[in-house]
Amino acid sequence: MSDTDGAAGAGFAAYQSEIYLNGLEGRLPPFTTDPTALEDAARGRLEPGPFGYVAGAAGSGSTARANREAFDRWRIVPRMLRDATVRDLRTTVLGTGMPAPVLLAPVGVQSVVHPDGELATARAAASLGVPAVLSTASSHTLEDVAEASGDGPRWFQLYWPDDDEVCAGILERARATGHTTLVVTLDTWTLGWRPHDLDLSYLPFIRGVGTAIPFSDPAFRAQLARPPEEDPVSAVLRWVQMFTGTDRSWERLPFLRERWDGPIVLKGVLHPDDARRAAAAGMDGVVVSNHGGRQVDGAVAALDVLPEIAAAVGDRIEVLFDSGVRTGSDVLKALALGARAVLVGRPYVYGLALGGEDGVRHVLRGLLADLDLTLGLTGHRSPAELSPEVLRQA
């Protein structure tokens, strides 16, 4: 078993031996190591509003279920005697070196599950060298989260406000705080129909949660008659108007290209033609994603369209993936089907709910250990060795 430092990109499997050795001293993991049991564990910890906000999906939940079912339809065919003892999971995506092809997906309003929210997530991710993508709907400011992430790699996710000045101001701050890649979310220009939240009338934004970035933004504040500290309701209403309700067109992308000198990735792409348009528009990557099933009920599982999107643009731009990744074998399957890296959403948020920074780290180390072990047990030494040949359809 390799005992190399996890942050160096190898040896994530060591978390397994650490857990067993701790057991000899009567110490158990802080909470479950079963990623499929995290949701239930978090249900016991959170109030119904925040729990439903995280776990919920659009409509009947069929897209979220489809995401999981799609993974189950692919099976891995392990290979033997291939000397996979020493493994290296490191990769570089759009100039960002990472210890494994795994990032933390942008998740807004994290303070609804833990007061430290994005700060705890940033610290946990940075301690492993894993990039965390900070959401525009963060409950802490860009500057505070950047500081919390220390030397860790930083990407920023944009919900594209319809006010150009405010948008430009936020992009400037994101650059100034060391965010290298911009992830522009396309699938949430308005919220999908989410019964979990509707039934409890629970929407964090209109309660002023997840508004730290605009509220600390000079261009946004300049538009308000009174500052958010004095009149939070008017400030919230102005922001909600600005960042929901306006769809964009491909013709508007140069606005972002001109204001962001690093890589830009479009998140929420599900059709190969949209991926081709992204490449033609000079974008650097796409995230194949249906937002974890939270936007369009009855949508195609993200994994089901990954191979055709990878085939359409994978030779020109980076193809990333999220929606439904829970286990190491899920990561392996997505990589084999053409993703350069995956983003994981709900699991780490459950970790945050259950244990703050340590909870996020536990979930992340568990996922990376599982990936490391699964790679080895299937006869692979690095993610680069994976291809569709590794899989069979059930």
Ligand SMILES: Cc1cc2nc3c(=O)[nH]c(=O)nc-3n(C[C@H](O)[C@H](O)[C@H](O)COP(=O)(O)O)c2cc1C
């Ligand atoms: C509670 C919650 C909040 C989210 N907030 C954002 C967000 O602010 N910006 C964004 O681009 N995606 C957001 N997402 C979507 C995630 O980035 C990601 O696409 C999704 O969670 C992946 O699916 P998974 O949860 O099955 O891993 C959110 C997801 C959840 C569960």
